[in-house]
Amino acid sequence: MNKILPIPPHFNPSQASEAYRNPYQELFVAAQKWARDHGLTSAGADKKRVCLMPIDTQNTFCLPDFELFVAGASGNGAVDDNIRLCEFIYRNLGTITEICPTMDTHKLMQIFHQMFWVNENGEHPEPMTIISLDDVKTGVWKVNPKIAVSVANGNYAGLQRHALHYVTELTNAGKYPLIIWPFHAMLGGIGHALASVIEAACFFHATARGMDTGFEIKGGNPLSENYSVLRPEVLTTDGGNPIGQKNTTFIEKLLSSDVLIIAGQAKSHCLAWTIQDLLDEILAQDPSLAKKVYILLDCTSPVVIPGVIDFTPQADEAFQRFADAGMHIVNSTDPITDWPDIDLG
Numbered sequence: 001m002n003k004i005l006p007i008p009p010h011f012n013p014s015q016a017s018e019a020y021r022n023p024y025q026e027l028f029v030a031a032q033k034w035a036r037d038h039g040l041t042s043a044g045a046d047k048k049r050v051c052l053m054p055i056d057t058q059n060t061f062c063l064p065d066f067e068l069f070v071a072g073a074s075g076n077g078a079v080d081d082n083i084r085l086c087e088f089i090y091r092n093l094g095t096i097t098e099i100c101p102t103m104d105t106h107k108l109m110q111i112f113h114q115m116f117w118v119n120e121n122g123e124h125p126e127p128m129t130i131i132s133l134d135d136v137k138t139g140v141w142k143v144n145p146k147i148a149v150s151v152a153n154g155n156y157a158g159l160q161r162h163a164l165h166y167v168t169e170l171t172n173a174g175k176y177p178l179i180i181w182p183f184h185a186m187l188g189g190i191g192h193a194l195a196s197v198i199e200a201a202c203f204f205h206a207t208a209r210g211m212d213t214g215f216e217i218k219g220g221n222p223l224s225e226n227y228s229v230l231r232p233e234v235l236t237t238d239g240g241n242p243i244g245q246k247n248t249t250f251i252e253k254l255l256s257s258d259v260l261i262i263a264g265q266a267k268s269h270c271l272a273w274t275i276q277d278l279l280d281e282i283l284a285q286d287p288s289l290a291k292k293v294y295i296l297l298d299c300t301s302p303v304v305i306p307g308v309i310d311f312t313p314q315a316d317e318a319f320q321r322f323a324d325a326g327m328h329i330v331n332s333t334d335p336i337t338d339w340p341d342i343d344l345g
Contacts, residue, residue, distance in 0.1 A: 002337055002344050005038055007090045008204065013083045015197055019059050019190060022200045031207035034093075043097045043211035047345035050336075051257035052089070054101045055229065055264030055271045055300075057082060057198045060184040060191035061104075062265065067184040067191055070265045072301025073312060078265050082195055085263050085299040088332035089201040093209065095336055095344065096261075099202050100214035100253075101194060102229040104185035104270065109147045110222045111166060112181050116151075118144045127182040128308060133167045151222045158237075162223060165238035175233060176269075178225070185219065216250055227273035230281070251281050259342065260292055263299035263332070268311035271300050272318040279325055290326035291341045295319070298331045 010030060034040070060066045062078040070078040089096065109115050114124040117131065119141060125131065135141045143163050148156040167178055185192050194202065202213045216229055223243045224232035230251055232244035254260055255278075264271050275295065282289045302315040323329050330339050337344065 002095050004091050004335060005093050007087055008034055010200070010204075011086060011090060011197070013086075013197075016083045016086070016195070017064055017079045018196065019063060019193070020196045022196055022203065024203065027200060027203055028207050031204045034204075035208040038094070040094050040208050043209040046097045048258040048343065049097045049256070050095055050259040050261065050344070051254060052096050052099045052261045052263070053254065053274075054085060054099065054198060055262065055274055056102055056104045056185075056266075057085070057195055057264050058104060058185055058191065059193050059195055060186075062195040062198075067182045070267075070301050070303060072267075072304055074301075077301030077304075081263070081265070081299045081301055082197055084332045085296070086197050086201045088263075088296065088299065089205055092336055093205055096205060097209070097257075098211050098214055099205055100216055100250075101198070101202060102216045102218055102264070102270070102274070103192065103194075104219045104226075105187050105192060105217050106183070106185045106219055107187055107222070108183070109151050111163070112179060112225050113183060114180055116144055116147060116222075117141045117180070125180045127180055128305070129180040131167065131178045131180065133164075133171050136164050136167050161238045162243075166224070166234050169234045176227075187220070214253075216247075218247070227270045228277045229270075229274050230277040246277075251278070254278065255281065255285070255289060258292065259294065259344070261294045261296065263296040265300060266303045266311075266315075267300040268302035268315035268318075272315060275322055275327070276318065279322060279327070283325070287326065290322075291328070293322075293327040294330050294339060295322065295327060296332045297329050298333065 061068050061070050062082055063069060117125050125141060131141050143159045145156055148154050148159055152159045170178060206213050218229040219226040221232050221244050224234045226232045229247060231246045235244050236242055262275060279290065303311045319329060328340055336342060
């Protein structure tokens with residue numbers, strides 16, 4: 001069923017900037033009634049499989065008081081994005097087959113956190129410090145010996161070699177430099193959870209359509225950043241031993257969809273790198289697959305830290321590259337049936 005539905009009465013846009021406990025039982029009952037009242041069928045009966053992938057729509061990125069709030073150029077970016085994304089989900093409840101949110105997932109001792117690094121005085125780098133290849137070569141920053149047992153079974157020398165290899169690989173591949181991010185998306189913490197309005201929309205959809213939410217965890221590798229849900233930034237140690245691998249199963253799932261819709265945070269980082277990795281897979285398999293990908297332009301924002309850094313140009317450049325490859329840049333407020341190259345059967 002591809003008709004546009006009204007927004008359920010439980011949705012309150014003013015709560016998009018808050019973290020709260022969702023009333024699951026009430027939502028469960030309301031979603032079942034909503035499905036009956038609007039004639040929603042089981043997602044398993046969909047003629048065309050439409051997958052929505054919200055990338056990292058978690059408290060840590062989406063709420064103003066949390067660690068890495070994606071403010072964008074407006075200063076309220078991720079909050080406004082989530083309002084539009086929720087409204088998109090509710091309006092298209094009968095069209096979206098499955099929602100697969102990615103979940104950035106971190107612990108203390110990871111290569112992009114302060115704990116991993118020290119200088120000659122034993123001091124940790126401050127958040128937002130860029131650790132360059134020269135910094136590691138010259139010993140400005142070196143691996144913290146205290147983490148060796150936890151991360152590498154005591155092999156400190158091996159960790160130090162990997163640190164140099166890691167920043168070398170980032171440099172050679174033309175990727176973003178290693179940045180020390182504030183602690184964020186910490187496993188077990190409230191920042192790791194989906195933003196409450198997004199969680200409610202996913203739960204409501206799963207109940208109404210009979211298709212459980214397909215959570216996809218990423219980012220737990222201590223030896224690599226993992227902007228993309230499809231692969232870590234660096235796949236091997238200095239000796240060529242694997243430290244991570246492509247998420248082949250999830251790639252196959254996404255590319256098997258008839259329509260893949262992508263939204264989330266941040267436009268310049270996790271969303272952009274996920275789409276780029278997906279595009280690389282598409283170009284290797286069948287470039288025409290790019291036409292099944294739709295990116296919700298009004299449901300994502302770039303990382304902007306006033307006076308520090310603005311990744312808007314990099315984000316815009318990436319989106320142009322995606323469009324040039326055949327992917328579609330669309331707005332959530334436009335009816336899906338009006339999108340280019342759409343075929344919902």
